[in-house]
Amino acid sequence: MSTYDASFRVWRGDTGGGELTDFTVEVNDGEVVLDIIHRLQATQAPDLAVRWNCKAGKCGSCSAEVNGRPRLMCMTRMSVFDPADVITVTPLRAFPVVRDLVTDVSFNYAKAREVPAFVPPKGVAPGEYRMRQIDVERSQEFRKCIECFLCQDTCHVVRDHEENKAAFAGPRFLMRVAELDMHPLDAAEETGLDRKRTAQDEHGLGYCNITKCCTEVCPEHIKITDNALIPLKERAADRKYDPLVWLGNKIRRRDS
Amino acid sequence: MTQLERQQWDVVVVGAGGAGLRAAIEARERGARTAVICKSLFGKAHTVMAEGGIAASMGNVNSGDNWQVHFRDTMRGGKFLNQWRMAELHAREAPERVWELETWGALFDRTPDGRISQRNFGGHEYPRLAHVGDRTGLELIRTLQQKIVSLQQEDKKEFGDYEARLKVFQECTVTRVLKDSSTIGHADEGRVSGAFCYERESGRFFVLEAPAVVLATGGIGKSFKVTSNSWEYTGDGHALALLAGAPLLNMEFVQFHPTGMVWPPSVKGILVTESVRGDGGVLRNSEGKRFMFDYVPDVFKEKYAESEEEGDRWYEDPDHNRRPPELLPRDEVARAINAEVKAGRGTPHGGVFLDVSTRMPAEVIRRRLPSMYHQFKELADVDITAEAMEVGPTCHYVMGGIAVESDTAAARGVPGLFAAGEVAGGMHGSNRLGGNSLSDLLVFGRRAGLHAAEYTASLAVRPAVDEAQIDTAAAEALRPFSAEAPADGSPVENPYTLHQELQQAMNDLVGIIRREGEMHQALRKLAELRARARRAGVEGHRQFNPGWHLALDLRNMLLVSECVARAALERTESRGGHTREDWPGMDRSWRRVNLLCHLADPTEGLAPPDSEGGQIRLVREETDPVRADLLSLFEKEELVKYLAEEELKS
Numbered sequence: 001m002s003t004y005d006a007s008f009r010v011w012r013g014d015t016g017g018g019e020l021t022d023f024t025v026e027v028n029d030g031e032v033v034l035d036i037i038h039r040l041q042a043t044q045a046p047d048l049a050v051r052w053n054c055k056a057g058k059c060g061s062c063s064a065e066v067n068g069r070p071r072l073m074c075m076t077r078m079s080v081f082d083p084a085d086v087i088t089v090t091p092l093r094a095f096p097v098v099r100d101l102v103t104d105v106s107f108n109y110a111k112a113r114e115v116p117a118f119v120p121p122k123g124v125a126p127g128e129y130r131m132r133q134i135d136v137e138r139s140q141e142f143r144k145c146i147e148c149f150l151c152q153d154t155c156h157v158v159r160d161h162e163e164n165k166a167a168f169a170g171p172r173f174l175m176r177v178a179e180l181d182m183h184p185l186d187a188a189e190e191t192g193l194d195r196k197r198t199a200q201d202e203h204g205l206g207y208c209n210i211t212k213c214c215t216e217v218c219p220e221h222i223k224i225t226d227n228a229l230i231p232l233k234e235r236a237a238d239r240k241y242d243p244l245v246w247l248g249n250k251i252r253r254r255d256s
Numbered sequence: 257m258t259q260l261e262r263q264q265w266d267v268v269v270v271g272a273g274g275a276g277l278r279a280a281i282e283a284r285e286r287g288a289r290t291a292v293i294c295k296s297l298f299g300k301a302h303t304v305m306a307e308g309g310i311a312a313s314m315g316n317v318n319s320g321d322n323w324q325v326h327f328r329d330t331m332r333g334g335k336f337l338n339q340w341r342m343a344e345l346h347a348r349e350a351p352e353r354v355w356e357l358e359t360w361g362a363l364f365d366r367t368p369d370g371r372i373s374q375r376n377f378g379g380h381e382y383p384r385l386a387h388v389g390d391r392t393g394l395e396l397i398r399t400l401q402q403k404i405v406s407l408q409q410e411d412k413k414e415f416g417d418y419e420a421r422l423k424v425f426q427e428c429t430v431t432r433v434l435k436d437s438s439t440i441g442h443a444d445e446g447r448v449s450g451a452f453c454y455e456r457e458s459g460r461f462f463v464l465e466a467p468a469v470v471l472a473t474g475g476i477g478k479s480f481k482v483t484s485n486s487w488e489y490t491g492d493g494h495a496l497a498l499l500a501g502a503p504l505l506n507m508e509f510v511q512f513h514p515t516g517m518v519w520p521p522s523v524k525g526i527l528v529t530e531s532v533r534g535d536g537g538v539l540r541n542s543e544g545k546r547f548m549f550d551y552v553p554d555v556f557k558e559k560y561a562e563s564e565e566e567g568d569r570w571y572e573d574p575d576h577n578r579r580p581p582e583l584l585p586r587d588e589v590a591r592a593i594n595a596e597v598k599a600g601r602g603t604p605h606g607g608v609f610l611d612v613s614t615r616m617p618a619e620v621i622r623r624r625l626p627s628m629y630h631q632f633k634e635l636a637d638v639d640i641t642a643e644a645m646e647v648g649p650t651c652h653y654v655m656g657g658i659a660v661e662s663d664t665a666a667a668r669g670v671p672g673l674f675a676a677g678e679v680a681g682g683m684h685g686s687n688r689l690g691g692n693s694l695s696d697l698l699v700f701g702r703r704a705g706l707h708a709a710e711y712t713a714s715l716a717v718r719p720a721v722d723e724a725q726i727d728t729a730a731a732e733a734l735r736p737f738s739a740e741a742p743a744d745g746s747p748v749e750n751p752y753t754l755h756q757e758l759q760q761a762m763n764d765l766v767g768i769i770r771r772e773g774e775m776h777q778a779l780r781k782l783a784e785l786r787a788r789a790r791r792a793g794v795e796g797h798r799q800f801n802p803g804w805h806l807a808l809d810l811r812n813m814l815l816v817s818e819c820v821a822r823a824a825l826e827r828t829e830s831r832g833g834h835t836r837e838d839w840p841g842m843d844r845s846w847r848r849v850n851l852l853c854h855l856a857d858p859t860e861g862l863a864p865p866d867s868e869g870g871q872i873r874l875v876r877e878e879t880d881p882v883r884a885d886l887l888s889l890f891e892k893e894e895l896v897k898y899l900a901e902e903e904l905k906s
Contacts, residue, residue: 014799030520032635042752046803047796051297053486056526056631058394059300075634098457099800109298113418117406118361126355127314130370136363140388143363143395147299183361221630 034073049100060148142179151214168204171214178228273301275677276472277400278701288709306393307529309385311691312350334685341662353698436719448672449719452729459798468708480651481763484527490809491816493679505681507656508823514589516650518607541601548581551592607648657681665704676704686832736807739793748793779868
């Protein structure tokens, strides 16, 4: 097994400010960035703050920026770097720092609450739900989301524009709107809730200009822009007065 | 009196995995103001790691399935040590719990006629696991999380406050369950009065006052070196219950999942879902042999294929063929892999081969096992559609846990304390079947929430919080900041080092195969570590300080590890997740014995050096006889393999 010493620069600090701190730390075969952060904790910086959980790319806790790119630290293998590289690890930039690599992600939980929940169809008893695989697959793709918030972090609408946060749900929660809208049995419409319209009117879909940054960073490889945001934009266009969009919707939506 | 924030709630749920969230939903829907407290962010609980599915006898794929068959499989899997009433409730209620998830927005994979699809799994007679690819746990947690949000949205409409009746305290830890001490001598002495907590972000202490506390903290895997469990699994609920005076049940039973990744070292232990085998994957040793055919134990002989051909036919025609032995219960497969590696027939990195690449087309693998495909591709540089995986056993689940009443999930001995999910004992006996965990979380999470809410509503007076207990809890939590260095001038102990030593000891000495001498050695090591853990010191301050958090979690891991080691030493037989090299057989007389761990030394006094002294006292208890109508679900010839003579007579 090969071992070498890597140069790491890790941002350390809190709400009052901070700075990049240099470390020289051992790296072994097969390790990921999170392993190295853990080695720093165990040997050099026991109070280095970092979130993590599953260490298998399934929980979305260990989000940070590695050399400026939003990444899951548990899925960033050290072998992608040259042993001579200096590796810089910083907290997610779009959210306020709590301490070291830990940021305050409450923005996302606030936005989650603003999306009205699934509306169960009236008169369909539990156990009587029938859906075709082909119809659930579209929403299933979005439900692969592990809420790592890398898409929220990278989206330029909020990354450097704090002022946009109030009016913009971000890719993750616009995708949630799309997911519910495409759910074969969601009965929101029957209750007078037009999810397509709320995407535009209440969740800030109009801010998105489909640069696909969110799709690029998604560790689950969800095609956020192509499969969720663009269809939502098409649907949000006024269907009544645009026969082409109307027709497109008729063709694309099955069984609805 | 310690100055800190206090809040009043009706029910406090500790843990926000499947069991905790389901408990919280139920308690809130029954009218209880409910607080959920969890160590991670909301929605990150260990439940997301569950891959294969939720076992429920809906009979969507094979209409022969029903709750009785599920009950039977569960009892067989647990080698008849299960708290049978729990296994019955679980099998009866699991389908309703799954269907209910659909009404909350869950999207399971479908059968051709539009129902919830169900897949095969080890130990289950019929295809029974409702699933979403291999990310079922994520679907479960997200559905429950979104249901909680929808309840909060209702409260926002009604009260103008999302958190009026249901609040999640995320990234907070409970260090003590508080009890009423004002009623000493009364019938209700020692009732739960709340929980002492700290906020991880700020280090601030606070108290949630509540008459009912539901423990739903999951398992203990972080006491072992090779584990599929996340950092949260430090046995918190187990320890909280013990410290509050509730006993733990059958802690010797620890499940080593047969298939964890073995390479690279940094991911050793990460789970490879059983669905790989359920969907057709096979195990081979370095000689290319499907060795599982050599490891079918007598109790399962009639149920498993004798040839590769028969096993392969079963996937297409399960009614006329028997299942391949790769789908034996997990304890059997884990032991077999262990034996193959030990016999020198292992892979280069010390595992065995798990192969789907020669069994299914690449695109089917990518569709049915997408997470596994990515996990191996990204972490090990292995393309599972083209080559075999290397796998080996990993500490995965603890069957033992808080002793509870089957119907109410109430912890025995402490009024107001409830437990559900992995932290509760009994349901799975000596070994859990895959898929029975997610259903367990839902069935008993709901029951715990229901009975906690009813219990609180039944009280005329809320139990008082004892100020002295709060002072003690605060002092205990702050101790790592003023750790005393040993007299010889050496520095204070590093909590990370202590943790590593604990994991190594448990892995080596109380692991998958156990021996008497090694367990004595483990108990001595645990006594030593306990003494050193008192001197565990931390640097820095209380704000988001992982070293401090670990120092506090060490208390729990040490307590729970002692339970496992002591119970494992006591049980002189091999059964399910407890394998004794010196007692290799299953002993029918042990089937009726529950081992209860009680806290013997609440003062945390230290044992003399190099002794096996500790804090845990074992008590043997005879199990309840299985109800006659449930026993009649089995053939007599099968029962004689498990039950003692006197049980068979009656």
